Amino acid sequence: MIFIASSSRIRSLxxxxxxxxxGLSLVASTPIAFTPEELEVKHRCSKDLDETIHYICKGxxxxxxxxxxQSFGSRSKRYAPDGTYYRPLxxxxxxxxxxxxxxxxxxxxxCAPD
Numbered sequence: 001m002i003f004i005a006s007s008s009r010i011r012s013l014x015x016x017x018x019x020x021x022x023g024l025s026l027v028a029s030t031p032i033a034f035t036p037e038e039l040e041v042k043h044r045c046s047k048d049l050d051e052t053i054h055y056i057c058k059g060x061x062x063x064x065x066x067x068x069x070q071s072f073g074s075r076s077k078r079y080a081p082d083g084t085y086y087r088p089l090x091x092x093x094x095x096x097x098x099x100x101x102x103x104x105x106x107x108x109x110x111c112a113p114d
Contacts, residue, residue, distance in 0.1 A: 039107070045098035053093065056104065057111035 044052055053061060096106050 039104040041101050041103035043098060043101050044107075045094070049093060049097050052097075053107055053110050056107050060112040061110055062112050 039052075039056075093107075093110055096102050
């Protein structure tokens, strides 16, 4: 048996779908705004850390290679002048915000100067 819906039911269902679609698109397109004081101090990793840095810095970030020139490249950078091997400092956004909680001041240091 084939179910036949009345045109008024179809119209009301279609109107509900349109309203939900428009409402969800408005919510999804609303930018998340917060002041530096409102930025929660918490662990941020992966995509959350990346999005937070780009939001605070407005897309203008400093290259990590510039901030930490000794942490990239060959092992020869890990040897002291007297030939002893040392472990590089563990710093950078992952060590500052993923392994430990961080807030606005820590994240702001990865922004390019104005």
